[in-house]
Amino acid sequence: MKTVAKADIRRMQHASKATPPAAEPVMRVEGLTKSFGGLTAVARVDLIVNAGEAHAVIGPNGAGKSTLVNLLTGHLKPSAGRILFGGRDIAGLPAHKVARLGIGRSYQKTNVFAPLTVWENVWLTGQTALPHAMRFLRPAHTHKAVRERVEEALELVGLTDRAHTPAAAMSHGEQRQLELAMVLATKPRFLALDEPMAGMGPEESEKVVDLLLELRKTYPVLLVEHDMDAVFSIAHTLTVMVNGRVLESGPVEQVRESKAVQDAYLGDGDEDY
Numbered sequence: 001m002k003t004v005a006k007a008d009i010r011r012m013q014h015a016s017k018a019t020p021p022a023a024e025p026v027m028r029v030e031g032l033t034k035s036f037g038g039l040t041a042v043a044r045v046d047l048i049v050n051a052g053e054a055h056a057v058i059g060p061n062g063a064g065k066s067t068l069v070n071l072l073t074g075h076l077k078p079s080a081g082r083i084l085f086g087g088r089d090i091a092g093l094p095a096h097k098v099a100r101l102g103i104g105r106s107y108q109k110t111n112v113f114a115p116l117t118v119w120e121n122v123w124l125t126g127q128t129a130l131p132h133a134m135r136f137l138r139p140a141h142t143h144k145a146v147r148e149r150v151e152e153a154l155e156l157v158g159l160t161d162r163a164h165t166p167a168a169a170m171s172h173g174e175q176r177q178l179e180l181a182m183v184l185a186t187k188p189r190f191l192a193l194d195e196p197m198a199g200m201g202p203e204e205s206e207k208v209v210d211l212l213l214e215l216r217k218t219y220p221v222l223l224v225e226h227d228m229d230a231v232f233s234i235a236h237t238l239t240v241m242v243n244g245r246v247l248e249s250g251p252v253e254q255v256r257e258s259k260a261v262q263d264a265y266l267g268d269g270d271e272d273y
């Protein structure tokens, strides 16, 4: 019979007790609340997005998901609560300041400048997001810095070949990819994406899933998404919202198995969300 050395036992005991290295929260949301008159669209929401993590937020229409994204990105002022990002509470800061701190966002409704080319669209966001220090450089240097951002962003989303196409001539799916390039050109430190696959066909969605799998290696991501297959392949952690409240939040597998979530959505397995 094989004997087990004391050192092996100690190692095994240690391994069984060892918890994974403590993940570092990039964003910590505490008690976040937004009321519109009598309606509380977001009610005391707590959630954490750790470094290296894609965190999906799901829930039926009207659950408060877009309102949450608008609060995190400064497009709405919270009624209460804190949003800790990069060591400070950013709740209530205006959108342009939040963007400068590195939170890049995409919108639920496509938000591109239709008459401009793909390149021009990405150029616009790339140059407005240049750090202040760079604005004092000679125009040629500024130009080069922005051009590199634009090229990188187009390369990442796979639109390099379409750079000179007017946005208006692109398919809906390509416009959504363009929107992601516009976010990436701002050199964000965090991505908040509101239904990036909304209105896409299966092939286009698949491309965006691949892209998000790539992006999550570099950026912490908060992703609002209806497509559960996409959510399960992209997200590490998941928050389920209903009527402004968090029903469940945690690692995807744990939330998926929660009774409350099963009852609310995943019950018969073929619901859309």
Ligand SMILES: Nc1ncnc2c1ncn2[C@@H]1O[C@H](COP(=O)(O)OP(=O)(O)O)[C@@H](O)[C@H]1O
Pocket (backbone or CB within 6 Å): 036, 039, 041, 059, 060, 061, 062, 063, 064, 065, 066, 067, 068
């Ligand atoms: N600016 C607003 N003024 C008043 N009510 C709003 C506003 N924005 C959202 N709501 C309401 O808040 C609730 C949550 O909306 P929303 O965040 O868009 O949900 P979701 O994105 O989950 O579908 C809905 O009842 C919606 O009608």
Ligand SMILES: [Mg+2]
Pocket (backbone or CB within 6 Å): 065, 066, 067, 108
């Ligand atoms: Mg929404």
